[in-house]
Amino acid sequence: MALFELDRSQYPEAKADGSLDIDLASGKYLKLWQGPQHPGITGNMSVELTVCGDEVVEGRTHVGYLHRGFEKLMERRTFIQCFPIVCRICVPEPDFNEYCYAAAVEELAGLEVPERAHWIRTLILEMGRINSYMMYLGGQAGSFGMGVIGQWATYVRDLMLDRFEEMTGARIYHMFILPGGVRDGLPEGFAVRMEETLREVERALKDINDVMYCNAVFKKRTVGVGVITPEMIEPYGVTGPNARAAGVAKDVRKDQPYLVYPELDFEPVTGSVSDIYTRADVRRRDVHVSIDLIRQILQKMPKDGPVMTRLPNVLNWKIPEGETYIRGECSRGEYGYYLVTDGSGYPRRVNVRGPSYTHAMALLEKLIVNANISDVAGLMVSLHTYPPEIER
Amino acid sequence: MKDLTDRLGTLFSLGDITEKRDDLAFVSVAPDLLRAVITHLRDVEGFTHLVLLTAVDWIEGGQFQLTYLVHNRTRARDIGLRVFIDREEATMAGIHDLWPTAATYQRELKEMFGIDFPGSPRIDEEFILEGWTDIPPYRRDFDTKKYAEETYFHRPGRETFDPATHMKDKLYPGEAS
Numbered sequence: 153m154a155l156f157e158l159d160r161s162q163y164p165e166a167k168a169d170g171s172l173d174i175d176l177a178s179g180k181y182l183k184l185w186q187g188p189q190h191p192g193i194t195g196n197m198s199v200e201l202t203v204c205g206d207e208v209v210e211g212r213t214h215v216g217y218l219h220r221g222f223e224k225l226m227e228r229r230t231f232i233q234c235f236p237i238v239c240r241i242c243v244p245e246p247d248f249n250e251y252c253y254a255a256a257v258e259e260l261a262g263l264e265v266p267e268r269a270h271w272i273r274t275l276i277l278e279m280g281r282i283n284s285y286m287m288y289l290g291g292q293a294g295s296f297g298m299g300v301i302g303q304w305a306t307y308v309r310d311l312m313l314d315r316f317e318e319m320t321g322a323r324i325y326h327m328f329i330l331p332g333g334v335r336d337g338l339p340e341g342f343a344v345r346m347e348e349t350l351r352e353v354e355r356a357l358k359d360i361n362d363v364m365y366c367n368a369v370f371k372k373r374t375v376g377v378g379v380i381t382p383e384m385i386e387p388y389g390v391t392g393p394n395a396r397a398a399g400v401a402k403d404v405r406k407d408q409p410y411l412v413y414p415e416l417d418f419e420p421v422t423g424s425v426s427d428i429y430t431r432a433d434v435r436r437r438d439v440h441v442s443i444d445l446i447r448q449i450l451q452k453m454p455k456d457g458p459v460m461t462r463l464p465n466v467l468n469w470k471i472p473e474g475e476t477y478i479r480g481e482c483s484r485g486e487y488g489y490y491l492v493t494d495g496s497g498y499p500r501r502v503n504v505r506g507p508s509y510t511h512a513m514a515l516l517e518k519l520i521v522n523a524n525i526s527d528v529a530g531l532m533v534s535l536h537t538y539p540p541e542i543e544r
Numbered sequence: 545m546k547d548l549t550d551r552l553g554t555l556f557s558l559g560d561i562t563e564k565r566d567d568l569a570f571v572s573v574a575p576d577l578l579r580a581v582i583t584h585l586r587d588v589e590g591f592t593h594l595v596l597l598t599a600v601d602w603i604e605g606g607q608f609q610l611t612y613l614v615h616n617r618t619r620a621r622d623i624g625l626r627v628f629i630d631r632e633e634a635t636m637a638g639i640h641d642l643w644p645t646a647a648t649y650q651r652e653l654k655e656m657f658g659i660d661f662p663g664s665p666r667i668d669e670e671f672i673l674e675g676w677t678d679i680p681p682y683r684r685d686f687d688t689k690k691y692a693e694e695t696y697f698h699r700p701g702r703e704t705f706d707p708a709t710h711m712k713d714k715l716y717p718g719e720a721s
Contacts, residue, residue, distance in 0.1 A: 216673065224688060259564075386592040387644050387645070389593065475564075477596075477624065490613065492600050
């Protein structure tokens, strides 16, 4: 079998429409499917790779393995019936769906939410952010062969799930943030137990930093790989840590503050070059920011007061005609809900805008070209994408 | 937002304007003006981030509403452009040359609503649905209940027991309750 030299003359020519002229019969190129059943894939999606030797010349993202038609389902359900559905759109960080949906309904229905509910919502979103980053850290380390980091991160995530469980009664899908407020206040002694959990998170982060971020192999494999340039950010709709790693301080929490973020003291974490390493580092530092925010929230939040406003009869709840868009900064970037109502008891249209929609499709397909096959998994995980946001 | 909509109004013929919040407005524009307005917003007004592109099916009026939501990060505000197109001849010019990510949205709209964007990359390629032969499923006239009844079958269900009766029958069979 002939060996391929890394020679650009081997690469396919572009056709008039911009697509590549790939002749598989020439023997120069090979099709490889990474996913949907593959350890180096994020969730239920796959990437169709065309390789020349061990270099990728084209990558195409395929989704559809998880389509449950949430947006369509919601058009046939009353506003309150939609509330337990939305969290299921994203498993690792479900609370953003609850918040965005609730805030959109509240705006169109003209509901005022009690102040304490805003604090509890912010607390939940920051707890969820830590959980989501922990899942990411496990995946990112795993894609470079460091399986033990995933176990440490899962342990810490499990402790945070304990806090979720005592607060909401559920570990994954909390169904706690609903239109009008939140279901309950904090349990007795919650702040003390949360502080213990936060210390465990900090301890684990230190270990992860020593073993993963200071690891020469990890650095060699990730520095300078999969770079998102600042010029790519707006055309490709890049948001969140992927953009911030490139030095662009895009953070909805600062740019368009919502909930109680204006009352909290923090600065968005940024990097200098958005390669795999810097993106991972931005997320690690972002966990520290979330830890600090949780401490501030628990210190500053009102200790008592209502957490839920009085809703109209939810069985016959009609919301006036209108449309709105609500956004927030989740662990992966901008998360938003576009809600259209027509005066009936059902949403006319709900559109979920998840950051993975742009990151896992157009951006990944751009970055994957010229990558080495062995870097594809690491590159994909470094964008921190969850396929359910693409196929809602 | 009023300053922006006023400026736009002097340059283009706009339809309904809805100022939703201080940082969010929706403006209706004619399909043939969309490209000029959105390019102006991107290049002159600083709305460089395409937040989303989606459709709403107003079946009663025989129209699709396309919503192009763009964001200006410096001024922290959004504007949604509403474009109404005929439901029977659902075709619209693409904006994938302005934002490469728009190609994905347009591909999804073609599959889910049957709205065509001629010339958009891979527009006829299956996006989420594989081997779909019915009408585009996100249209309002697609009957999800009917589809589910014709495509799937009811599971007979498991045998269930009322715990109290079950334990009594198990522990004391034959005894009158």
